[in-house]
Amino acid sequence: RPIRQDVRAVTPYLLSRTPFKSLLRRGVSILALVTIDVGGLVLGLYAALALRSLVFDPKPILWGLLWDHESSWLAFLILLLVLVFWQAKLYAPREAREGAGRVVPAVFLVSALSLAFAIGTGQHFTTFGLYVAGAVIVSAVIALFRASYEALTEVLMRAAGIRRHVVL
Numbered sequence: 001r002p003i004r005q006d007v008r009a010v011t012p013y014l015l016s017r018t019p020f021k022s023l024l025r026r027g028v029s030i031l032a033l034v035t036i037d038v039g040g041l042v043l044g045l046y047a048a049l050a051l052r053s054l055v056f057d058p059k060p061i062l063w064g065l066l067w068d069h070e071s072s073w074l075a076f077l078i079l080l081l082v083l084v085f086w087q088a089k090l091y092a093p094r095e096a097r098e099g100a101g102r103v104v105p106a107v108f109l110v111s112a113l114s115l116a117f118a119i120g121t122g123q124h125f126t127t128f129g130l131y132v133a134g135a136v137i138v139s140a141v142i143a144l145f146r147a148s149y150e151a152l153t154e155v156l157m158r159a160a161g162i163r164r165h166v167v168l
Helices: 017-056 063-087 100-120 129-159
Strands: none
Touching (some): 017 063
């Protein structure tokens, strides 16, 4: 005969550990993805600036000066990237998140919006190719970083005993 317990003695679901653990896990996942995306943006943008400098600027290349002018735009680009990625559901749970096929158009949208903003505010720039090259390089870097993150977290989840099941 099972032991009967008063239903009112049970801890409510919202006060139990499960929702807090889920919220913490999602928060850490989103923070890791935002960090990956910002790192990919910074590295990809610097690589695009270095490529442009190799092609157009006189030698020697002043590596420190490459970043001076563009760093004033960085906060705007980071905000724009995070908002566009959030709208594209690139910070959704792992099951609903798309891969590089969704990252590339989102980065190109960020590039187009930043170009439109630069033109609209009368910023002086010499080549539109930097926006295209930057979008291609940033897309490749972010896609590579995200693929590495997915592979690493899959290995860690498997080592922790977390099994994922697919229902068809």
